Amino acid sequence: MTDVTVAADHREEGALATLRRGLRMMPEFRRGLPVTFALALVATAGRVVVPIAVQQVIDRGLAAGAPDMSLLTWLVLACAIVVVLTAVAVYRMNVRLFRTTETALANLRVRAFRHVHDLSVLHQQGERRGSLVSRVTSDVDQLSVFMQWGGVLGLVSVGQLVVATVVMSLYSWQLTLLVLICFVPLAVAVRWFAKRLAASYGIVRERVGDVLGAVAESVVGAPTVRAYGVGTRTANRIDTAIDRQYRAQVEAQKVTAAVFVSGEFVAALANAAVVVVGVLLGVAGEISAGTLVAFLFLVTLFVAPVQTASEVLNEAQNAVAGFRRVLDVIDTEADIRDPAIDDPAGVRELPGGPLGVRFDHVSFRYAPGAPKALDGVDLTVAPRLRMAIVGETGSGKTTFAKLVTRLMDPVEGRVLLGSDAAGWVPLDDVAFASLRSRVVMVPQDGFLFHATVADNVRYGRPGMTDADVVAAFDELGLTDWVGGLDQGVATPVGQRGESLSAGERQLVAVARAYVADPDLLVLDEATSAVDPATEQRLTRALDTLTDGRTTLTIAHRLSTAERADEILVVDAGHVVQRGTHAQLVDAEGPYARLHASWRRSSAGEPTSAV
Amino acid sequence: MARRRDAVVRRGLRHVRRSIVEQPGMFTLAVLASSLYGGMTVASAWVIGQITDRVLLPAFADGATTAAALALAAAAILGVALLKIVGILGRRLFAGIMSYRLQADYRRRVTRQYLRLPLSWHQKHPTGQLLSNANSDVEASWFFVAPLPFACGALVMIAITVVALVLTDPLIALVGLVVFPLVFLVNVVYSQVMSPRMQRAQQLRAEVSEIAHESFDAALVVKTLGRETAETERFQARAEELRDGLVAVGRVRGLFDPMMEALPSLGTLAVLLIGAGRVADGSTDAGSLVSIAYLFTLLALPIRAIGWVLADLPRALAGFDRVTPVLEATGETPYGPDAAVAGEVGAEVGVHDVGFSFDGTSRPTLSGVTFDVPAGRTVAIVGPTGSGKSTLAGLLVRLVDPSDGHVLLDGIDLRRLREGEMSDQAAFVAQGTFLFDDTVRGNITLDAPFTDEEVWTALRVAAADDFVAALPEGLDTRVGERGATLSGGQRQRLALARAVVRRPRLLVLDDATSAVDPSVEARILDALRSGGGGASAAPATVVVIAYRQATIALADEVVWLEQGRALARGTHAELLAAVPGYAALVRAYSQAEVAA
CATH class of the missing domain: 1.10.287 (Helix Hairpins)
Structure with a gap:
């Protein structure tokens, strides 16, 4: 259920079906389309003006002996006006197309972005995040680039072919047939060319990836390369990769060049045929000299579309594939839905005051068929209680956090918030807005945004001033830490908070949760080592943060467990022990064993595997 | 503004010349081919004109023609087209080769620099920047080369055209x-x-x-x-x-x-x-008119090629400006004439009054650090974050040279050792585990002639034999960048095996066991200390940078590093008793130990 196989049923969808689905989703595309089409007609019509002018000048001017210069002047002037009007029409058409497609794509991008935030795959499967990012970046970028360069070009090229064919058939159906006979096989072959091109460039891309990897070894692995004296080996590996890329590029270039000249060759063939057959037709009195020369000009209109088509087709396929991926993301149903949107009438309010947590026979599994991560858990955490949850990796302790914050829903049973006095409300009846303002989680890595310390703190409560943020740090006992920062709370934290140490990032994350002022707090404790001074500050800040609030802490350190009001020991999806630290240490059981091994490791003796 | 543009143009032209000087052969071939294309483009227009004059118009005027005339016309069109195609093929192929060769060549030069320049240079440049220098910047530097011969051919074509036009009719x-x-x-x-x-x-x-x-x-x-x-x-x-x-x-x-x-x-x-x-x-005659009109429709594209080159030049210059500093960077790791003292026993390490500072930072990372590690002993270096531990580890295996003082191996200053001696004697496992995009075997042997048996022994010492045996293709499984997914602990154990298989006389571990279970770590360190597993092996000298109390406790002695100074030295118990900072740190770290 949480392992979202993103709309697998669309995988076999054809390009046209994708386009239809996309157009349904992007009504902006259709707006003003008739005008654009009208402009496109004018635009392509203008391309045949020059051949027609050539025909007219030859037939009316030169072949007749004494040309009528004033007629010719008017004629050429009229053609010039058409050429200019065509240019204006093309410009208007281009701008309209660019504006429509870019607007539609920007909206598509934003829609996909919003939707990705609703998908649990985003936080469940971190390794897939990169591919989700490319749904709203490179996939859309590729579409946009294709629209700007290939799409418009392709549209005009097709129009050009159609108009040229129409004009030709008005002049002479025999010669038109001849030209088509020459070009139709090429048009068919273009598809095959496109496939060959795609294959060659696929190999090039792969080789480029190999080079990137090899080069990275000389940079990322520099200490290792140096320490083992394997510079020559690394150089050889890089050379091999570079060489293979070079050869793949040359191969691809051969295919490209071959495809490119096929149009030239067929055009020459058509021209030769037109001259031979045209002269014979002319001798028979079927066509004029001007018509024949005009045909030679018209044939050149066929060359460019074939050349662009072979290049554009390949990119079109990539663009459509990207389009499909974006649409698939939007079509993927969010697995956790906000009741305020789905069923506004059934929404219930959380009772005011501190919130307790109740698990009513809750089971959860991460994927259909997977073992249960939690199995029939019943428990109640009273309001204001500070509860630590301990257990080995994979015991199911983090699942508690995800269920209480409704990042996931149980497969069986219910999670409720409230208290015996004020009543219990099932989590899936609570509007997200209300839930998020009352229940706050501090995730393990305490992610920070590329902004200032203050910005990161007020992320939990927009509208706070810097002074409010300073006050919050004071209340948390972190005045001295803020004072030590270059620019106080206005200090930028760098990308992902990298200018701060892991412990300091935790401090900011704690402050962020503190200003959000939740009634129920879920802490997923960090595992990374923190230097002693920061550790002390963190402990103090956490004490203030959790004071008076119901707190569930996913504890990775036993020192944290020791300080909790109660401890829940989880093993293989079941709650196996519950009690205070003192009770559990004395009782025979898993907690006592965990505790003993911790004590041993503190004393500096080698521990047995825990 | 205008002057700046002039400068760009001048630098751009110099850059163009550079590309030609580096690949004169390919450039000549490509320009010849492109000129053939240009010439034939003009010729094709001329042929159309000639055909109009000699075949078309007479035939239409007389109402008769000859088979010979038609055949000649067709042959002329096809012949010119074939030559033109040869020109296009040659131009595209040779221009492509020229551009790809320049790219490959500069990529090679840049990565040679990466391998040659000392680690201190690497540390001053962000990884992302170095990667894009070798990849996208090199590519951008030579992107304009692809249309360059086309543009040169276009110039030829324009010249021919202008001459032909003037000869035909000055007014046209x-x-x-x-x-x-x-x-x-x-x-x-x-x-x-x-x-x-x-x-x-x-x-x-x-x-x-x-x-x-x-x-x-x-x-x-x-x-x-x-x-x-x-x-x-x-x-x-x-x-x-x-x-x-x-x-x-x-x-x-x-x-x-x-x-x-x-x-x-x-x-x-x-x-x-x-x-x-x-x-x-x-x-003038009708044929000339037709051929000139035809030529105009053909010439627009080649002229655009000149525009392509001009448009790409600023980007090329920007890319090349980023590549140049790498190519011009100096800094050598000078090697001396001495051989190391070969021996079966562990090496003796001496650190004498060593100071180190990164260029540009006022506060030295290390200063006046002095200690010795007798042969076959294990010493742990402990200190808070930023105390200079990793720098010290790098100095011991000569990843960097000290700013002051001496680092000695068996009494010889590392700078006096011949190239390759250091890596023959010592092995280093870095903090961030680095695996090559290669097989398990390749990652451990690094192409040195170790037998599979030796590799398996090393894997056993590093407690990696079980999971490697379970991999789909055993030693031949690809790991690293695009290979099988390994956990952090598994990656670290492979990196340890890489060190162990070499039976180094000195082993330096920079927090290289952090993702390994403490008990496994103890087993690994025990085996390492006894010299790589085999019963006959002599104990290696081990220097380990450690955070865990369990790891520290395995060392014979501890050096306490604080703010770049070695402030105390003794056994773990001695330091616990004597140095309050040490005790506090060790306690903090062990409280931070992951319990489960």
Whole structure:
């Protein structure tokens, strides 16, 4: 259920079906389309003006002996006006197309972005995040680039072919047939060319990836390369990769060049045929000299579309594939839905005051068929209680956090918030807005945004001033830490908070949760080592943060467990022990064993595997 | 402004010359081919004119023609076209080869520098920057080379055309002298208006992508604070800026394309009008008129190639400016004449009054550090974050040289050792485990002649034999970048096996066991100390940078490092008793131990 196989049923969808689905989703595309089409007609019509002018000048001017210069002047002037009007029409058409497609794509991008935030795959499967990012970046970028360069070009090229064919058939159906006979096989072959091109460039891309990897070894692995004296080996590996890329590029270039000249060759063939057959037709009195020369000009209109088509087709396929991926993301149903949107009438309010947590026979599994991560858990955490949850990796302790914050829903049973006095409300009846303002989680890595310390703190409560943020740090006992920062709370934290140490990032994350002022707090404790001074500050800040609030802490350190009001020991999806630290240490059981091994490791003796 | 543009043009031309000097052969071939193409393009127009004059018009006038005339006409068209095709093929192929060779060549030079330059140089440059220097910057530097021969061919073509025009009819030539420079000018203006817009769009694309990356990475924070809508607004604002940027790009391009279509068309029409008059008064013939009109329709594309080169030059210069510092960077690791003392026992390490500072930082990372490690002993270096532990580890295996003092191996200053001696004697396992994109075997042997048996022994010592045996292809399984997914602990154990298999006399571990279970770590260290497993092996000297109390306790002695100084030395118990800072740190770390 949480392992979202993103709309697998669309995988076999054809390009046209994708386009239809996309157009349904992007009504902006259709707006003003008739005008654009009208402009496109004018635009392509203008391309045949020059051949027609050539025909007219030859037939009316030169072949007749004494040309009528004033007629010719008017004629050429009229053609010039058409050429200019065509240019204006093309410009208007281009701008309209660019504006429509870019607007539609920007909206598509934003829609996909919003939707990705609703998908649990985003936080469940971190390794897939990169591919989700490319749904709203490179996939859309590729579409946009294709629209700007290939799409418009392709549209005009097709129009050009159609108009040229129409004009030709008005002049002479025999010669038109001849030209088509020459070009139709090429048009068919273009598809095959496109496939060959795609294959060659696929190999090039792969080789480029190999080079990137090899080069990275000389940079990322520099200490290792140096320490083992394997510079020559690394150089050889890089050379091999570079060489293979070079050869793949040359191969691809051969295919490209071959495809490119096929149009030239067929055009020459058509021209030769037109001259031979045209002269014979002319001798028979079927066509004029001007018509024949005009045909030679018209044939050149066929060359460019074939050349662009072979290049554009390949990119079109990539663009459509990207389009499909974006649409698939939007079509993927969010697995956790906000009741305020789905069923506004059934929404219930959380009772005011501190919130307790109740698990009513809750089971959860991460994927259909997977073992249960939690199995029939019943428990109640009273309001204001500070509860630590301990257990080995994979015991199911983090699942508690995800269920209480409704990042996931149980497969069986219910999670409720409230208290015996004020009543219990099932989590899936609570509007997200209300839930998020009352229940706050501090995730393990305490992610920070590329902004200032203050910005990161007020992320939990927009509208706070810097002074409010300073006050919050004071209340948390972190005045001295803020004072030590270059620019106080206005200090930028760098990308992902990298200018701060892991412990300091935790401090900011704690402050962020503190200003959000939740009634129920879920802490997923960090595992990374923190230097002693920061550790002390963190402990103090956490004490203030959790004071008076119901707190569930996913504890990775036993020192944290020791300080909790109660401890829940989880093993293989079941709650196996519950009690205070003192009770559990004395009782025979898993907690006592965990505790003993911790004590041993503190004393500096080698521990047995825990 | 104008002067700056001049400078860019001058530097651009110098850059073009550089590409030609580096690949003179390919350039000559490509330009020859391109000139053939240019010549044949003109010839094809001439052939059409000749056919009009000699075959077409007489046939239409007389109502009769000969098979020979028709055959000749067809043969002329096809012959010229075939030569033109040869020209295109040659131009594309040779230009491609030229550009790819330059890329490959510079990529090789840049990576040679990476391998040659000392680690201190690496430390001063961000990884991402070095990677893009070798990849996208090199590519950008030579991108303009692909259309360069085409552009040169176009110049040839224009020259031929102008001469032909003047010879045919000076009045018609005037049209060409107006239209061709105009086409060129439009191209130049286009690339100047376009390039800042393209840059801005590119920049905005990067910003949109940055927001998406950050926002998705922050998914848990965003979701649990209910900030999805705010995040979407943030993304939308930038996405709309990008949209506007792209529309601005589209508007320029949308204007340029029809202009490039219209200019030659208008030229053709002018030729027709002027030409008709000239034909009427007998100054020229119909064939010439047709061939010139035809030529105009063919010439627009090659002229654009000149524009492509000009448009790519600023980007090329920017890329090359980023590559040059790498190529010109100096800094050697000088080697001495001495051989190391070969022996079966562990090496003796001496650190004498060693200081180290990164260039540009006032506070030295290390100063006056002195200690010895007797052969076969294990010493742990302990200290708070930023105390200089990793730097010290790097000094011991000569990844960097000290600013002051001496580091000795068996009494010989490391700088006096011959190249390769250090890595023969010592092995180093770095903090961030690095695996090559290679097989398990390749990662351990690094192509040195170790037998599989030796590799398995090393894996056993590093407690990696079990999981390697369970891998689908055992030693031949690919790991690293694009290979099998290994856990952090598994990767560390492979890196340890790489060190162990070499049976080094000195082993330096920079927090290299952090992702390994403490009990496994103890087993590994025990085996390492006894010299790589085999019963006959002599104990190696081990220097280990450690955080865990359990690890520290395995060492014979501990060196306490604080703010770049070795402040105390003794057994773990002695330091616990004597140094309060040490005791506090060790306690803090063990409290931070992951319990489960």
